[in-house]
Amino acid sequence: MDRPIIEINELSTYFFTYEGVVKALERVDLMIWPNEIFGLVGETGCGKSVTALSIMKLIPSPPGKIVSGRILLDGEDLMPKNEKEMFRIRGEKIAMIFQDPMTCLNPVKKIGETMSEVILIHLRVSKKEALNIAAKSLEETEMPDPFFVLKQYPHELSGGMRQRVMIATALSLRPKLLIADEPTTALDVTIQAQILRLLKRLNGTFETSILLITHNLGVVAQLCHRVGVMYAGNIVEVGSVEDIFENPMHPYTLGLISAIPKFDENRERLKGIEGYVPNLINPPMGCRFHPRCRFCMEKCRTLKPPCKHGKKGHTVACHLS
């Protein structure tokens, strides 16, 4: 297919706080194709979650505001849409699952109520039908005995089961895009593997694109087709998984990859990238990564690097490449 599911052009999201304007996103370009798993990686505070919330237009306002840019959902611009029109899009066309499955289910509601809510909001069906759809959706997430689970309360389920419930809820209306904001961070590794396999399978069967936000590069390598690397509110490198892992062009990507601890190496300290993510109220001039960059040159300090498009959609924003 030729049209991307979601296309973000020059998106800037600022937070107007007392200390100053936090430029959480600065001219972000992103494209997700149909039936693709797109990984978004970066350190904490790089703007990954803000990107996700911007797509949903759920930036808490005030203090946040999308100041410029376009978000096209299947060719349809979301920016001029008002809140009421967004209600119809959230949940039905774009769904989102959050990091901590322990707290993202309403503790006083049964799973059935939580799950049928999204169906009842968007479809004209009876409560019973909604429960049936929910049960079917649960079954697709490999949940044993879905009708029993629907009658339970969230605290009666384990973390992995809750995350399955979240995924089933999100996918029950077959959205075009599923935003998964660190879906496996709060789970242990075996459950994590199950959930990731599930996401991959659902991506195959439902043709839902997934925007996977994570800081776990292992997850990205396993799951994603393409990867975007974010740093301090900018996307610094986009490419296929092979490109990013085998041929990283941006020094930050390089740093991230070399920071992955390897089993066969015997080293006392874990390698990292020196320094911290800059304060986004006063981001560094020029390339935002230059204070931490090993290859920093004179022009990096003053000139913002343009995006260079390489072969097969491998894009890098760095003066070096």
Next chain:
Amino acid sequence: MLRPLDAFDWRRKKVEYTYRFKEFRYILRQIKRSPLTIVGIGIIMLFFLTVLFAEWIALYPEDYHAVHMESVFQRPCLDHPFGTDDMGRDIFSRVVMGSRISIMVGCVVVFISFAIGVPLGMIAGYAGGKVSEFIMRVADMFMSIPYLLMALAVAAILGPNLRNAMIAISIPWWPIYARLARAQTLTIKNELYVWSAKAIGASEFRIIFKHLLPNCLAPLIVQSSIQFGQAILTAAALGFIGIGAPPPSPEWGLMVSTGRSYMPDKWWLTFFPGMAIFVTTLGFNLFGDGMRDVLDPRLRR
């Protein structure tokens, strides 16, 4: 021998039954620990039974407004356990019948102040900013009105009767609920489940009333229980100063007020209705305190 499948089934059924039961048992255990709560529950149950079966419990239900000049000021005796008053009416019957007025006052006042205060408070907490400031400052304004003056003013404008007294009590009370609901909303509005509700396209209305309200109900219930007793007490106070229920009705405050002129010789005229007010209010307060301990998740283990 158990095959794995059997084991699973067995466990499943057990989970299904035990959970609800455990929760219930936990509440029971918590209540058993504090004898005062049991006293409160006992008083409230007695009160509600009295309300339900007032006609049958009262010895002379017609004494609601009858006059028996032949039997004025009788001391408490077997025929009249609480004695009779200046119109010869049986005080026991009137106290029992008066419980209906009290429960009505309690319900109406709590309902009105809850219905005004909670939605406003939740909207203030959820919206924040200028909306919150506006609502809470209006609430402060209402809170600064002394309820007795308010009741006097309302009585002067709309006439002194029970309905107006109930309105007068509710008006300065809704800010209490508004503050509580706002505080509660502020603590839970950034929970992830609220965000997930937003992410599935739930409107603000749905989020506030379907997701936030059930989660901040516990302290509101406690407050309502305490307010219920307070409302009865306040209505009695208004009856006492003559701007509550009008004379023939067996309103407890009014009965205390009429008996006041015969103190201290004919003490039973004031003593029994006064005790009714005292015991009922105490019961609701004890119950409210007990509920706070049971419903407080911080005390859970």
